[in-house]
Amino acid sequence: MSSSEDDPESTRPRWAIQFDADGGDADGGQCARIADAVRAAGIRDLVLLAHSAHNDADTTADVDARFRDLFTDEAADDDVGFVSVHWPGMRFEPEPRLTDATESALRRTFPGQDRVIAKLRALVDERPHHFGAVDDVGMMLRRLVEEPLDAPVTAYATDMSDELLPQSEPAMLFDSTDHVCEGFARALEQAHQEAERTEQRPERIEQPGRGTEAPTVSKSGTLTEAESAGPRPADAPADWLSRPEPLTPGTRAFGATESKGAHDRLWDGAHQLLCQGVSYAIRRRAGLIGGTGLAPALGQLTEALPDTRIHLVGHGAGARLVAYAVRGLRTARGGPASVTLLQAALSHFAFAGRLPQQMRGGGALAGVAQSVAGPVVCVYSHHDLELGLLFPLAYRMIGESPSLVGADRMWGALGYDGVQGVEGCLTLTLAGALAEHALPSSGYVSVDASAVVRGGAPPQGAHFDVFHPELARLVRAAGRVGR
Known part of the structure; x- marks a missing residue:
């Protein structure tokens, strides 16, 4: 556990809590020491921050700061x-x-896999022309991220309830590697086209109709799923994501000559397959650490600090960690005072009690708002290409098919278009959410931050563009921090 005492330039009391890959407490006494320090410092509001930028100690410290x-x-x-x-x-x-720094981060994230990581880097750097080279990427990636079927982490592979699918592995790891890489290459091209546009699509404000005039489906989102009027992304970030058809183009005709452009395109897709495969493993791990590590830690802190309000803030995969921590809470004293999820790498149906496109089952996080004293605020931006374009391709599980709806609806991300499938969920713009008394006192609320969260190069787009004072004010407003 580190503290502000270690940093003479720190202007606010700060600490860190460390978990291993299985959600274990680093030394078993972190919560007790933090609670003692919080009481000694007279802390009234304690903000817990979770993100995924732990490539190295310097990166972690920079993002924390x-x-x-x-x-x-x-x-x-x-x-x-x-x-x-x-x-x-x-x-x-x-x-x-892959840079040297990224390879080092992979070795830290997947200890004992140095040989596999070295082979993967050699493949994506050298981009060999020999037959089966791209297939080798898929094989090595499976070795890197695979877990035994009975491993605890496999229960966190999907944000849907486990009654829906007996198999929860992502299809990208088992489908034809060539096809998957073509699909990611297509998404990368679309991401660059989005970045090159001189004018962004205008916001659309939709009003729900009444009776027979009520719309069932709109391009901007399904109002009957969200049960609220409000801002929506203008469309899916790519038209082909919104169509119920295979997500990857057909293969080359047998015997056709592959051009250099086609070769490079395929390897660009292979690199993105590596990124998304690793991101899947990290999101899966985040759920486990949230449920088995942070959840009991929150219970201990809540019990030890009855006069301190705890606020959870998560970004990206860190938002998934935070959300599963709330689900895993087992305390009779109530949960955190507020939860704010920034560009969450979660299914937009994660909180739904019932999935609109399914006869049964719902989101794995249905009902978690009942464990939060204040609101669960979900910030999204349709400039987040990581979640809008790449997440739907990576999220599809074995056995699933977008036969009736497009990939953007079935496998869409919370951080791209907000909460879906939850009755009564309020949807606000960021400016509207910051108005006096605009946020609800409890329950879910989606906040469209596209006007602010919009900067970033493809293919990730605005996924990491979250360091804005408006978002800090939103966290304060959600938890009534300082009041």
Whole structure:
């Protein structure tokens, strides 16, 4: 456990809690020491921050500091403290090559897999022309991320309830590797086209009709699923994602000559397959750590600090960790005061009690808002290409098919178009959410931050563009921090 005492330039009380890949407490006494320090510092509001940028110690410290600085710039409360949640996660840079730093991060994230990681880097760097080279990427990637079927982490592979599918492995690891890489290459091309547009699509504000005039489906989202009027992304980020058809183009005709452009395109897709395969494993791990590590830690902190309000903030895969921690809470004293999920790498149906396209079953996180004293605020942006374009391709599980709806609806991400399938979920723009008393006192609320969360190079787009003072104000408003 680290603290602000280790950093003379720190302007706010801060600590860190460390979990291993199985959700285990690093030394068993972290929560007790944090609770003692929080009481001694007179902390009234304790903000727990979870993200996935743990490539190395410097990256972790930098991202932690940038989040804390947002709050420092916004107000000078002396009774607000911060706990950073550290766990074996990582993020990729946008360039289509693996750097030395990224390889080192992979070795830290997947200890004991040095040979496999070295082979994967050699393949995506050298881009060999020999037959089966791309298939080798798929084979090595499966070795890197595979877990025994009875391993606890497999229960966190999907955000849907486990009664829906007996098999929860992502299809991208088992489908034809050539086809999957073609699909990711297609998504990368679309991401670059989006980035090159000089004008962004306008926002659309939809009003639900009444009676026979009520729309069933719109391009901007299904109002009968969201049960609210409000901002929606103008369309799916790529038309082909919204169509109920195979997500990958056909293979080359037998004997056809492959051009250099086609070869490079396929290997760009292979690199993205590696990124998404690793991201899947990290999201899966985040759920496990949230459910088995952070959840009991929150219970201990809540019990030890009855006069301190705890606020959870998660970004990307860190948002998944936070959400599963709330689901795993087992305390009679109530849960956190608020939860804010920034660009969450979660299914947009994760909180749904029933899936609109299924006869039975719902989201794995249905009902978690009941464990939160305040609101569950879900921030999204349709400039997040990582979640809008790549997540739907990576999220499809074995046995699933978008036969009636497009991939963007069935496998869409919470951080791209907000909460779906939850009756009564309020949807607000970021400016609207920051108005006085705009946020509900409990339940779910989607906040469209597209006007602010919009910067970033493809293929990730605005996924990491979350260091804005408006978002710090949103966290404060959600938890009534400082009031």
